[in-house]
Amino acid sequence: MDTDKHLTDGAPEPFTADDYRARMERAAAEAADAGLAGLLVAPGPDLDWLTGYRPTAATERLTLLVLAAGQDPVLVVPALEAPDAARAVGAPALTLRDWTDGKDPYAVTAPLLDVAGRFGVSDNAWAMHLLGFQKALPGTSYVSLTEALPMLRAVKDDAELRRLAAAGAAADAAYEEIVKVPFAGRRETDVAADLAELLRRFGHSRVDFTVVGSGPNGANPHHEAGERVIEDGDMVVLDFGGLLHGYGSDTSRTVHVGEPTEEERRVHDIVREAQAAGCAAVRPGAACQDVDRAARAVIDDAGYGAYFIHRTGHGIGVTTHEPPYMIEGEQRPLVPGMCFSVEPGVYLPGRFGVRIEDIVTVTADGGRRLNTTAREMAIVG
Amino acid sequence: MDTDKHLTDGAPEPFTADDYRARMERAAAEAADAGLAGLLVAPGPDLDWLTGYRPTAATERLTLLVLAAGQDPVLVVPALEAPDAARAVGAPALTLRDWTDGKDPYAVTAPLLDVAGRFGVSDNAWAMHLLGFQKALPGTSYVSLTEALPMLRAVKDDAELRRLAAAGAAADAAYEEIVKVPFAGRRETDVAADLAELLRRFGHSRVDFTVVGSGPNGANPHHEAGERVIEDGDMVVLDFGGLLHGYGSDTSRTVHVGEPTEEERRVHDIVREAQAAGCAAVRPGAACQDVDRAARAVIDDAGYGAYFIHRTGHGIGVTTHEPPYMIEGEQRPLVPGMCFSVEPGVYLPGRFGVRIEDIVTVTADGGRRLNTTAREMAIVG
Numbered sequence: 001m002d003t004d005k006h007l008t009d010g011a012p013e014p015f016t017a018d019d020y021r022a023r024m025e026r027a028a029a030e031a032a033d034a035g036l037a038g039l040l041v042a043p044g045p046d047l048d049w050l051t052g053y054r055p056t057a058a059t060e061r062l063t064l065l066v067l068a069a070g071q072d073p074v075l076v077v078p079a080l081e082a083p084d085a086a087r088a089v090g091a092p093a094l095t096l097r098d099w100t101d102g103k104d105p106y107a108v109t110a111p112l113l114d115v116a117g118r119f120g121v122s123d124n125a126w127a128m129h130l131l132g133f134q135k136a137l138p139g140t141s142y143v144s145l146t147e148a149l150p151m152l153r154a155v156k157d158d159a160e161l162r163r164l165a166a167a168g169a170a171a172d173a174a175y176e177e178i179v180k181v182p183f184a185g186r187r188e189t190d191v192a193a194d195l196a197e198l199l200r201r202f203g204h205s206r207v208d209f210t211v212v213g214s215g216p217n218g219a220n221p222h223h224e225a226g227e228r229v230i231e232d233g234d235m236v237v238l239d240f241g242g243l244l245h246g247y248g249s250d251t252s253r254t255v256h257v258g259e260p261t262e263e264e265r266r267v268h269d270i271v272r273e274a275q276a277a278g279c280a281a282v283r284p285g286a287a288c289q290d291v292d293r294a295a296r297a298v299i300d301d302a303g304y305g306a307y308f309i310h311r312t313g314h315g316i317g318v319t320t321h322e323p324p325y326m327i328e329g330e331q332r333p334l335v336p337g338m339c340f341s342v343e344p345g346v347y348l349p350g351r352f353g354v355r356i357e358d359i360v361t362v363t364a365d366g367g368r369r370l371n372t373t374a375r376e377m378a379i380v381g
Numbered sequence: 382m383d384t385d386k387h388l389t390d391g392a393p394e395p396f397t398a399d400d401y402r403a404r405m406e407r408a409a410a411e412a413a414d415a416g417l418a419g420l421l422v423a424p425g426p427d428l429d430w431l432t433g434y435r436p437t438a439a440t441e442r443l444t445l446l447v448l449a450a451g452q453d454p455v456l457v458v459p460a461l462e463a464p465d466a467a468r469a470v471g472a473p474a475l476t477l478r479d480w481t482d483g484k485d486p487y488a489v490t491a492p493l494l495d496v497a498g499r500f501g502v503s504d505n506a507w508a509m510h511l512l513g514f515q516k517a518l519p520g521t522s523y524v525s526l527t528e529a530l531p532m533l534r535a536v537k538d539d540a541e542l543r544r545l546a547a548a549g550a551a552a553d554a555a556y557e558e559i560v561k562v563p564f565a566g567r568r569e570t571d572v573a574a575d576l577a578e579l580l581r582r583f584g585h586s587r588v589d590f591t592v593v594g595s596g597p598n599g600a601n602p603h604h605e606a607g608e609r610v611i612e613d614g615d616m617v618v619l620d621f622g623g624l625l626h627g628y629g630s631d632t633s634r635t636v637h638v639g640e641p642t643e644e645e646r647r648v649h650d651i652v653r654e655a656q657a658a659g660c661a662a663v664r665p666g667a668a669c670q671d672v673d674r675a676a677r678a679v680i681d682d683a684g685y686g687a688y689f690i691h692r693t694g695h696g697i698g699v700t701t702h703e704p705p706y707m708i709e710g711e712q713r714p715l716v717p718g719m720c721f722s723v724e725p726g727v728y729l730p731g732r733f734g735v736r737i738e739d740i741v742t743v744t745a746d747g748g749r750r751l752n753t754t755a756r757e758m759a760i761v762g
Contacts, residue, residue, distance in 0.1 A: 042508075056590065056605060059702060060504055060527070080603045080691055101692050102710060123441060127423075127506040128525035144509035146441070209437065222461045224437055310461055311482050321440060329483060 012162055012245055015052060019159075020090030023050050028067045030149050037117025038068030039145060040133070042125035045319045046145060048246070049153055053088035055081060062105035062129055065094070066112045076109050106136035115139050120148040150323045154315055155337040161361060163247035164316065164339050167204070168359050168370030171241060171249035174198035175373045178238065183230045183257045183380045188212040192225035195240050204242040204249070208320045211239035211252075218254070218353035221310055221345060232258045235268075235352035236380070237345075241320050248320035250341055251371040252357035255378040267304065267346050268354050268377045274298035275356040275375065278312055278326070278342040282360050282367025288330035295344040296328075304346045313341040316359055338362045339370070393543055393626055396433060400540075401471030404431050409448045411530050418498025419449030420526060421514070423506035426700045427526060429627070430534055434469035436462060443486035443510055446475070447493045457490050487517035496520050501529040531704045535696055536718040542742060544628035545697065545720050548585070549740050549751030552622060552630035555579035556754045559619065564611045564638045564761045569593040573606035576621050585623040585630070589701045592620035592633075599635070599734035602691055602726060613639045616649075616733040617761070618726075622701050629701035631722055632752040633738035636759040648685065648727050649735050649758045655679035656737040656756065659693055659707070659723040663741050663748025669711035676725040677709075685727045694722040697740055719743045720751070 027050060031039050041047050043058040047065055053075070055063055061078040063085075068074075073094035077085045082098040085091060099108040106129075113119070116139045121130055123144045130142060145152070156164065177198050183191060195210040212225040218237040230236060234257045241250035254268060278295030292312040299308045313326035316339050324332060324340060343357030358371035408431060412420045422428050424439040428446055434456070436444055442459040444466075449455075454475035458466045463479040466472060480489040487510075494500070497520045502511055504525045511523060526533070537545065558579050564572060573591040580588050593606040599618040611617060615638045622631035635649060659676030673693040680689045694707035697720050705713060705721055724738030739752040 056603070057702075058505070083601045084603060100690075102708060121508050121512075123507055123509040124439070125508040126504055127502050127508055127511040127523070128504040128527065130508040130511055131502075131523060131525050131528075142508070142512060144512050146509065147512075220464045222437070222465060309481070321438075327483060 012159065012166070015089060015159070017090055017092040020051050021093035024067055024073045024090075024093060027149070027152060028069065028073075030152060031067065031120055032069050034120070034148050035118065036120050036143070036148060037114040038066060038119050040119050040121045040125065041065035041067065041145070042122040042129065044122060044124045045317075045322065046122045046153070049318050051075065051088055051090035051094065053085055053090060055084065058124075058126065060126070060128065062099070062109070062132070064109060064129070066109065068112060068114070071112070074112055076105065104136075106132040109133070110136050113137060113140065118143065120145045146323055151332065151335075153317050153322065154324050155335050156317060156339055156361070157337065160247060160317065161337065161339070163245045164359065164361070165370050167244040167247050167249035168251070170202035170204060170244050171199065171251045172371055172373045173202045174240065175238070175251065175253055179255060179378045179380050183234070183236060183255075184232045186230055188214055188217065188225040188228050188230060191230065195238065199240060199242050199249075204244045207240075207242040208248070209239065209241060211237060213237040213353060215352055216350050219347040219349050219351060221347055221353065221355065230257060235260070235264055235354065237353050237355050239355060239357065243320070246318060248316045248318070250316055250320050250357065250359060251373075252343055252355045253373065253375070253378065254354045254356060255380045257380055259379070260377060264352065265377065267348070270299060270302045270304060271344055271346055271354045271356050272375050274344040275342055275358070278344060279358065279360055279367055279369060282334060282342070282362055283365065284334055284336050284362055286334050288324050288326050288332055288334065289328050291326040291334075291342060292328055295342065299344060299346060307346045307348055308344055309347060310345065312344055315340045334362045336362050336364055393540065393547070396470060396540070398471055398473040401432050402474035405448055405454045405471075405474060408530070408533060409450065409454075411533060412448065412501055413450050415501070415529050416499065417501050417524070417529060418495040419447060419500050421500050421502045421506065422446040422448065422526070423503040423510065425503060425505045426698075426703065427503045427534070430699050432456065432469055432471035432475065434466055434471060436465065439505075439507065441507070441509065443480070443490070443513070445490060445510070447490065449493060449495070452493070455493055457486065485517075487513040490514070491517050494518060494521065499524065501526045527704055532713065532716075534698050534703065535705050536716050537698060537720055537742070538718065541628060541698065542718065542720070544626045545740065545742070546751050548625040548628050548630035549632070551583035551585060551625050552580065552632045553752055553754045554583045555621065556619070556632065556634055560636060560759045560761050564615070564617060564636075565613045567611055569595055569598065569606040569609050569611060572611065576619065580621060580623050580630075585625045588621075588623040589629070590620065590622060592618060594618040594620075594734060596733055597731050600728040600730050600732060602728055602734065602736065611638060616641070616645055616735065618734050618736050620736060620738065624701070627699055629697045629699070631697055631701050631738065631740060632754075633724055633736045634754065634756070634759065635735045635737060636761045638761055640760070641758060645733065646758065648729070651680060651683045651685060652725055652727050652735045652737050653756050655725040656723055656739070659725060660739065660741055660748055660750060663715060663723070663743055664746065665715055665717055665743055667715050669705050669707050669713055669715065670709050672707040672715075672723060673709055676723065680725060680727060688727045688729055689725055690728060691726070693725055696721045715743045717743050717745055
């Protein structure tokens, strides 16, 4: 069965403690180069990427990886969670320091930190923990990890690219199936449930989003899926993704129930052309904003610029949404191994929307799409 | 069917915009009493409780409710998400202020804030957003919302208590079924999947955890469920919960596969007695730590004090884990309407663990359990 195939034959070589050690060393070196005394990494994608440790939940109990100049990595964990942390693949590459309920975790961590240092802290660290350190060590200062080292996780190595390609292929397989299900007469949430089931069937361990935006709902780019019953004549935006082997998928196609109008077809063509232009702009050395500009120019020239109301793309890796961002003003250069979405759209309020999205990776001489299903408007039933 | 019964007959009256308005007014008043210029509330349980708005995901894009003294509530949202926010039940009780990609969201929000004010900020607000405000408004200062107003959500009203009781009853129904499934010869993850399915069948919209700790795994209180195959003779800790109608369940029972040894029975009896003592200590005016002390004394007296390695309980509401905490040093008094777990345990490393847990609510003259399944050791197959 497809399921088993995706789940087993495709299973990549697991990352090793050495892989995580190398990532932590690189992160510490980049932090030092940026003038930081170290990095404070909270549960979430940064910690996952650096250590392979994924606590069940981020809570008010402090879990924090300290990567400080001139010392080995230390993972501060609640005593209750120490056995789980010790089983993380990256655990052999770090020292665990646990603390018990009732103790002050900031006091436990403080001796690891330069009392006058400036630290990069995970974007998604809890504010209460940052406040805890600011109070315990008033001489320290902080900057968000993404502001300090925005490109830390942006360039993927071969092992990561293989995972992203597998996730993209699985999402594509889900799309090939979803266009065969009935749309007309069913609620958006029904089609969204089908999409989630398909993503799981094709190997996703986690479904992050399954947007089904029919008719006027498609004109709200962040609409997920609601109770609206899809009708004949609807344009339907599908945007879905999640994680497979720890790496993300994210793709959009816009389909139509029955025959489209001329205007619907024209708008779809414009978005498809814009998406192609965005992808064609991907090459090493181009600026992130060049991808946005290339896609946007097509839509502007067609007279729909006012209806393309978001940036063109975002990075993807251990999350489905991370730097680099393809947006006006982002002048950092594209580097081979970067992976991000190219997803222009046109949204006509109260009427319909169109979005087409592929994940693209920067190659030595251009870009390569990790989503390859037909971008022409599929007609569904 | 049971499913439909729990999902439909039991559906509570929805909260209204007026309910949310009243909560926001109370929160603003409590903030002012605490000497704060206002509260900054990020996506998560605080925002859900105050407004009914649950963004799909917390991201690097700022979403923030500003409750400031002398002004109406303002919800700052990314423009893309404004249509979703406008549909939140609490939206009529607040003003939306949106910002578009590329703008500085802190600059957009700053005019709402006293430039020299001290603000309470949601515990789980992203550190990058707190840093954004600290930089934009260097004269402001911050304290975590739980430190400033730890009891803001702790006392539940009748509508909330009905939801918590329904969640507890559904978890109990799941327990009554899980003891009928085969344990011996199956992996912990298999039984955990059964538990998750049962919680959903009895109406849970979200499953937060399904701990199945068999044999030595039961001695790690934060073990979830692993590949270990459960054997005849195993003690098995079950601890499970999630959300139903937006409010949490959380209950633990420890069962045994086949006949227990005398020691296993003795330890189970001690924990059961400790749990009863903890529950018996619940009454208005008692300190939170009294509940911990009452349960702990039983285990200490039996000589197992060194093996009860966590606090006795935590609050529950729109999350399954929140203040108040039943822990030594927490001297705040219990108030009618508070809801929290009473869950002592004994953990014998490398051998087995026992934990028994009920949610208890403080009544006018004592406490009432929201979980009522038998606490005697069930023998499973």
